[in-house]
Amino acid sequence: MTIADIMMLFSVISIWSLLLVNVVLIIAGYLYYIKNDKRAIPDIEGEAPFVSIMVPAHNEGKVIVQTVRSLLALDYPHDRYEIIVINDNSSDNSSELLAQLQHQYAGRQLTIINTDAVTGGKGKSNALNIGFQQSKGELIAIYDADNTPEKTALRYLVAEMMHDSSLGAVIGKFRTRNRDVNLLTRFINIETLSFQWMAQAGRWNLFKLCTIPGTNFVLRRSIIDAIGGWDTKAIAEDTEISFQIYRLGYRIKFQPKSVTWEQEPQSLRVWFKQRTRWAKGNIYVIVKNIPLLFDRSAKRVRFDILYFLSIYFLLLTSLIMSDAILIMNALGYVETTIAGFSSFLWLLAIVLFIVGTFVSLVTEKGEMRFSNLWIIMLMYITYCQLWMIVAAYGLYNYIKDIVFKREVKWYKTERF
Amino acid sequence: MKSKFTWLLIACIIVLWHGHADVNVSYAAEQQQAQHVLLVYDSLAVGSAKEGNVDALKRLLSSMGAEVTTVQLEQYAEGRLADYSHVIVMRNEANPIYESDKLLQDMEQYKGNYMHIGSSPPDQLKEALSLELKEEPSEGITLVLDRFSGTIALNHGDKLIASTANEVNTYGNIYSYKGDNASPYGAKLGRYAYMPFYNRGDMSEWAASFVIKDWLGVQRQGNVYVMLREVYPFSDLDKLRALSDQLYEAGIPFIVSTKPLFSNFDYPAAIRYAETLKYMQSRNGSILVDAPAVASTISADKSVLKQNMMSYIHFLAEHDIAPLGATAEMYWFADQYYTAEGLSFYDSAIMLPNEKVMSYLPTDTITAYSSSVYSIDVERWQQYASREKVIQSMPLDIALTINMLDDPALLEQQLAWLAESWTVYSDYKASNHRVVTDNDEITAEQGQLKVNGQTVVLQEAYASISSEHVYIEEQEASLEQLFTIQNKIFIVLIVIVLVIFSVLILIGYRMYRKKYRR
Numbered sequence: 049m050t051i052a053d054i055m056m057l058f059s060v061i062s063i064w065s066l067l068l069v070n071v072v073l074i075i076a077g078y079l080y081y082i083k084n085d086k087r088a089i090p091d092i093e094g095e096a097p098f099v100s101i102m103v104p105a106h107n108e109g110k111v112i113v114q115t116v117r118s119l120l121a122l123d124y125p126h127d128r129y130e131i132i133v134i135n136d137n138s139s140d141n142s143s144e145l146l147a148q149l150q151h152q153y154a155g156r157q158l159t160i161i162n163t164d165a166v167t168g169g170k171g172k173s174n175a176l177n178i179g180f181q182q183s184k185g186e187l188i189a190i191y192d193a194d195n196t197p198e199k200t201a202l203r204y205l206v207a208e209m210m211h212d213s214s215l216g217a218v219i220g221k222f223r224t225r226n227r228d229v230n231l232l233t234r235f236i237n238i239e240t241l242s243f244q245w246m247a248q249a250g251r252w253n254l255f256k257l258c259t260i261p262g263t264n265f266v267l268r269r270s271i272i273d274a275i276g277g278w279d280t281k282a283i284a285e286d287t288e289i290s291f292q293i294y295r296l297g298y299r300i301k302f303q304p305k306s307v308t309w310e311q312e313p314q315s316l317r318v319w320f321k322q323r324t325r326w327a328k329g330n331i332y333v334i335v336k337n338i339p340l341l342f343d344r345s346a347k348r349v350r351f352d353i354l355y356f357l358s359i360y361f362l363l364l365t366s367l368i369m370s371d372a373i374l375i376m377n378a379l380g381y382v383e384t385t386i387a388g389f390s391s392f393l394w395l396l397a398i399v400l401f402i403v404g405t406f407v408s409l410v411t412e413k414g415e416m417r418f419s420n421l422w423i424i425m426l427m428y429i430t431y432c433q434l435w436m437i438v439a440a441y442g443l444y445n446y447i448k449d450i451v452f453k454r455e456v457k458w459y460k461t462e463r464f
Numbered sequence: 465m466k467s468k469f470t471w472l473l474i475a476c477i478i479v480l481w482h483g484h485a486d487v488n489v490s491y492a493a494e495q496q497q498a499q500h501v502l503l504v505y506d507s508l509a510v511g512s513a514k515e516g517n518v519d520a521l522k523r524l525l526s527s528m529g530a531e532v533t534t535v536q537l538e539q540y541a542e543g544r545l546a547d548y549s550h551v552i553v554m555r556n557e558a559n560p561i562y563e564s565d566k567l568l569q570d571m572e573q574y575k576g577n578y579m580h581i582g583s584s585p586p587d588q589l590k591e592a593l594s595l596e597l598k599e600e601p602s603e604g605i606t607l608v609l610d611r612f613s614g615t616i617a618l619n620h621g622d623k624l625i626a627s628t629a630n631e632v633n634t635y636g637n638i639y640s641y642k643g644d645n646a647s648p649y650g651a652k653l654g655r656y657a658y659m660p661f662y663n664r665g666d667m668s669e670w671a672a673s674f675v676i677k678d679w680l681g682v683q684r685q686g687n688v689y690v691m692l693r694e695v696y697p698f699s700d701l702d703k704l705r706a707l708s709d710q711l712y713e714a715g716i717p718f719i720v721s722t723k724p725l726f727s728n729f730d731y732p733a734a735i736r737y738a739e740t741l742k743y744m745q746s747r748n749g750s751i752l753v754d755a756p757a758v759a760s761t762i763s764a765d766k767s768v769l770k771q772n773m774m775s776y777i778h779f780l781a782e783h784d785i786a787p788l789g790a791t792a793e794m795y796w797f798a799d800q801y802y803t804a805e806g807l808s809f810y811d812s813a814i815m816l817p818n819e820k821v822m823s824y825l826p827t828d829t830i831t832a833y834s835s836s837v838y839s840i841d842v843e844r845w846q847q848y849a850s851r852e853k854v855i856q857s858m859p860l861d862i863a864l865t866i867n868m869l870d871d872p873a874l875l876e877q878q879l880a881w882l883a884e885s886w887t888v889y890s891d892y893k894a895s896n897h898r899v900v901t902d903n904d905e906i907t908a909e910q911g912q913l914k915v916n917g918q919t920v921v922l923q924e925a926y927a928s929i930s931s932e933h934v935y936i937e938e939q940e941a942s943l944e945q946l947f948t949i950q951n952k953i954f955i956v957l958i959v960i961v962l963v964i965f966s967v968l969i970l971i972g973y974r975m976y977r978k979k980y981r982r
Contacts, residue, residue, distance in 0.1 A: 064954065068957075071961050075961075075964060075968070078968050078972070082971070082972075082975065085975070389947060389950070389951050389954065390951050390955075392955070393951050393954050393955055393958070396954075396955060396958045396959070396962075397954075397958065399958075399962065400958050400961060400962060400965075403962055403965045403966075403969075404961075404965060406969070407965050407968050407969055407972070410968070410969055410972035410973060410976060411972060411976060413976070416972075416973065416976070
């Protein structure tokens with residue numbers, strides 16, 4: 049066996065193992081969805097806990113008004129929640145728009161914090177820390193500035209939290225508001241439903257584990273106090289905080305009935321920037337938390353660290369390595385003698401990917417369409433391949449940031 | 465008794481001597497001492513109607529067994545004439561603007577054979593032939609020579625021979641459209657010869673061969689061969705076999721110029737190609753190897769040509785096919801690299817006119833081959849030769865070529881013309897040819913073909929070749945067993961998962977349809 053053979057073997061084992069893990073997660077997630085659908089959301093017993101909804105925003109003038117309005121319209125007792133918008137170093141008209149809203153809803157608990165380059169402008173984590181200092185709620189909810197939560201979203205999350213004291217956080221779903229705009233938004237819609245939510249549901253069902261998605265979630269104030277606020281260096285503050293919650297002995301639950309609708313990138317350029325940022329952020333968190341793999345107190349986190357490690361390092365390197373070996377083999381630079389799987393098996397694997405992804409869509413209203421089958425097929429040859437480039441570029445940026453010691457900045461998704 | 469024995473001995477010696485002399489004569493006729501010809505030209509006449517006539521003349525001379533060296537007038541170095549037995553000066557410019565004093569001086573001393581083509585013949589030649597030239601007012605003329613005739617469009621400044629001394633041998637008759645007295649095309653006396661013009665692709669090209677033959681002193685009569693060109697492994701092989709049957713039944717022996725293969729000799733397509741060539745050989749076909757197409761003279765790996773050519777010859781030899789010589793465009797024979805690496809195995813060659821010159825190491829001298837044949841398209845030949853005339857004498861060996869890539873209707877028409885023609889076609893393998901490579905020796909002696917000493921048995925049986933072939937040898941793969949087992953396990957697993965997914969889709973469909981309908 050040559051070195052290329054060993055590398056190829058390693059890649060093949062990794063890819064197939066991850067494929068199987070994904071299949072298991074889809075089945076477990078699906079079963080959880082069915083179980084959860086039959087189960088009624090528990091009621092909030094007694095007085096509803098006071099919730100501070102924090103909305104970090106940076107130049108979000110185009111969307112912030114709609115977001116705040118929908119938050120004001122939640123079916124949670126109005127005197128039991130406050131909304132804190134951290135308008136962080138915005139250069140657009142966000143502050144004027146928010147001031148108008150504040151005036152309009154003078155009777156509601158709506159706080160606007162405007163920061164400048166000196167007091168803010170250091171990223172989402174920093175903005176959340178600023179908002180947290182002014183918050184009063186025993187529970188903290190976070191929504192992104194481009195969200196339109198359904199009325200029941202917050203109530204469902206809080207009800208789950210109050211029902212189980214072992215929960216450190218409860219997360220809901222975000223859906224694609226602009227899914228019908230173009231092919232890219234359709235891809236994103238399928239991606240979030242399948243690879244985000246079905247996988248989260250599967251992880252919860254199997255390991256009682258979830259990862260905070262960045263929006264539409266509540267967590268206990270005590271947790272933020274205990275961990276000393278958000279890590280301002282982390283761009284993927286959600287993943288980071290998830291690990292911290294596990295370490296404190298809590299669990300994170302996924303309640304798919306709590307839904308918020310989010311504006312997703314409509315152009316490839318914006319999508320690429322956003323996903324590269326996520327990839328880089330997740331890599332930061334994974335690298336930072338690798339020592340937890342050997343920490344007895346962090347048993348619960350292990351699966352998540354391994355899961356992220358597998359996706360961002362194992363799968364990425366395996367795909368790049370196997371593709372590189374295939375190309376170099378075709379060009380005659382590398383010789384491999386290793387046997388391979390049959391073409392039929394590879395074909396079955398692709399069918400598995402398509403059917404598996406489609407299964408995730410069945411649970412959503414209006415998604416079980418034949419047109420989605422074609423989109424999934426197209427997604428396999430385009431979007432999924434782009435993911436590899438995104439992840440590789442994220443890793444490259446992460447390394448560059450370490451080498452040049454660059455500081456984390458707001459790097460918001462552009463609006464249109 | 466003693467005297468009787470002496471006479472018997474003398475008689476035996478005489479008989480043996482005669483037998484030996486006969487053999488020598490036949491070989492000598494084919495292997496005449498090559499004449500060294502220096503061709504001096506003033507211009508290649510690029511862009512004019514005469515363009516290509518220098519190359520055409522070189523081809524003609526080479527086909528007559530001469531070793532030809534060309535030099536442009538301006539490049540002529542003093543004293544060069546002395547090295548050559550024959551000198552041709554070709555004047556393409558109607559009004560020469562350059563005269564080489566060195567050449568003129570050398571000419572005064574030169575005692576060899578001198579031919580002048582075109583305008584401004586030197587005084588010594590004019591005097592020797594008592595040559596007078598005249599202007600020809602009409603542009604169109606007809607040239608008749610022996611059994612051949614053709615029309616010629618004269619170029620501006622071309623003159624015709626008005627008169628010569630009585631003892632001068634003249635060649636052909638030129639008739640103008642006005643019906644004036646006929647003028648001869650060529651004139652020769654002793655060591656001097658003259659032709660007023662020489663164009664590529666018209667009757668003058670063919671008529672010149674008669675003058676040159678006498679001027680070079682070539683004694684032997686030429687043969688006429690039929691040659692099929694552009695035969696590839698991907699040609700219609702069934703059609704080729706049918707064609708060879710057609711020629712065989714018409715009693716026409718033929719030459720097949722085959723494009724070589726350099727690899728994949730074990731492929732069914734290659735073996736089918738060989739089987740077809742073998743069949744054609746058995747139908748009185750002589751197989752020749754065509755030069756491979758030159759794609760680029762810059763980037764191609766030049767080191768492999770010799771090996772490739774030898775491998776193709778070996779491939780043919782292995783299939784009892786005797787390649788007897790080479791066919792190539794003219795520039796191959798005027799290139800040091802191509803002659804050394806691609807043509808050095810052959811003593812017989814057929815020179816084709818240049819179509820696209822892709823020289824690598826061009827040289828000004830073309831080496832003589834012991835058997836060289838001049839090729840003419842049947843289409844052009846039909847313009848000169850009449851189908852219903854018996855050709856009395858051929859100045860040189862010619863191959864009438866049929867291009868297999870031509871339109872089938874044209875091909876059919878040409879074959880019919882050849883079959884009905886009164887010309888007697890010769891069998892190429894009836895003369896002597898020899899091909900020697902590092903691995904093989906192929907000979908044709910008096911019609912007998914030998915491959916590596918073994919006589920080739922001409923068999924008509926055509927073996928049909930199965931298409932089943934392992935094109936790529938399967939490599940021994942490592943971990944084969946592990947992958948085979950895993951393959952099966954994965955297939956079973958995926959099928960199970962797909963079944964589970966189908967059930968999930970079904971459950972979901974029923975459940976959510978009800979839910980969302982509400």
